[in-house]
Amino acid sequence: ALPRDLSGRRVVVSAGGTREALDPVRYLGNRSSGRQGYAIARVAAQRGAAVTLVAGHTADLADPAAVDVVRAGSAREMRDAMRAAAKGSDAVVMNAAVADFRPVALVDHKIKKGSGDPEPLALTVNPDILVELVQAREPGQIVAGFAAETGDATGDALHHGRAKLARKGCDLLIVNAVGDGKAFEVADNSGWLLGADGSETELGSGSKALLASYLWDAVAARL
Numbered sequence: 001a002l003p004r005d006l007s008g009r010r011v012v013v014s015a016g017g018t019r020e021a022l023d024p025v026r027y028l029g030n031r032s033s034g035r036q037g038y039a040i041a042r043v044a045a046q047r048g049a050a051v052t053l054v055a056g057h058t059a060d061l062a063d064p065a066a067v068d069v070v071r072a073g074s075a076r077e078m079r080d081a082m083r084a085a086a087k088g089s090d091a092v093v094m095n096a097a098v099a100d101f102r103p104v105a106l107v108d109h110k111i112k113k114g115s116g117d118p119e120p121l122a123l124t125v126n127p128d129i130l131v132e133l134v135q136a137r138e139p140g141q142i143v144a145g146f147a148a149e150t151g152d153a154t155g156d157a158l159h160h161g162r163a164k165l166a167r168k169g170c171d172l173l174i175v176n177a178v179g180d181g182k183a184f185e186v187a188d189n190s191g192w193l194l195g196a197d198g199s200e201t202e203l204g205s206g207s208k209a210l211l212a213s214y215l216w217d218a219v220a221a222r223l
C-alpha cells in the first residue's frame with residue numbers, strides 16, 4: 001500500500017497538451033497524451049492529497065478516482081485554471097505540454113486555400129505558466145516542472161535541465177529523456193529529478209506511476 005503522507009495536503013497537477021486555435025476547425029497542438037500527469041494526480045490522491053487536475057487535451061483517459069478534474073483547452077485557459085487552483089495549495093506540478101506560441105488572432109471563418117503561396121502564420125508568445133506560478137508562489141508551496149530533453153545523462157539532457165531549473169525558478173524539475181521513441185505516447189518514462197538545492201537523482205526506467213511516486217517522495221520531503 002502507498003503511504004498516506006499527503007493527507008491534509010492540497011495539490012494541483014496539469015496534464016496533457018494545449019491547443020491554440022487558428023480558425024474554427026484548426027489548431028496548433030502537440031502529441032502529449034496526458035498519461036504522466038494523470039498518473040501524478042492519481043498517485044497523489046492515493047497518498048491522501050486533495051487533488052485538482054487541470055487537463056488539457058489528452059488521449060482518451062479515464063478521470064482518476066477521487067480527483068477534481070478541470071478542463072483547459074488553450075495555454076491561456078490553463079494559466080487561469082492553474083493560477084486559481086494554486087491559491088492555498090501545498091504543491092503545484094506543471095506536467096502539461098504548453099504550446100510556446102499561439103496564432104496572433106483567431107480567424108472567425110475557415111481559412112481558405114487561396115490560389116498562390118500560403119500566407120505566413122503570424123504567432124505570438126504564450127505566457128510561461130510555470131514561471132508565473134513560481135512568481136506567485138505562496139510561503140512553503142512547492143512548485144515542480146518538467147523538461148523533455150533529447151540527449152543522455154552524460155550529455156545535453158542534464159545540462160539543459162539544470163539550466164532550465166534555474167531559469168524557471170522552480171523547486172523541482174523532472175528531466176525526461178525524449179527521442180528514440182522515449183516518453184511521448186508510451187507507457188514508461190525515465191529521467192532525472194533535479195532539486196533547486198542542487199540534488200540530482202537518476203530515476204531509471206519505470207512506469208509513469210513509479211515516476212509519479214518518486215516525484216511525490218521529493219515533494220513530501222520538502223513540505
Ligand code: C5P
Pocket residue numbers: 075094095096097098099100126127128129130131144145146147148
Ligand atoms: O521551456 P519548456 O517548455 O521546456 O519548459 C517545460 C516546463 O515549463 C514544463 O513544466 C511545462 O509545463 C512548463 N511550461 C509552462 N508554460 C509554457 C511552457 C512551458 O508552464 N508556456
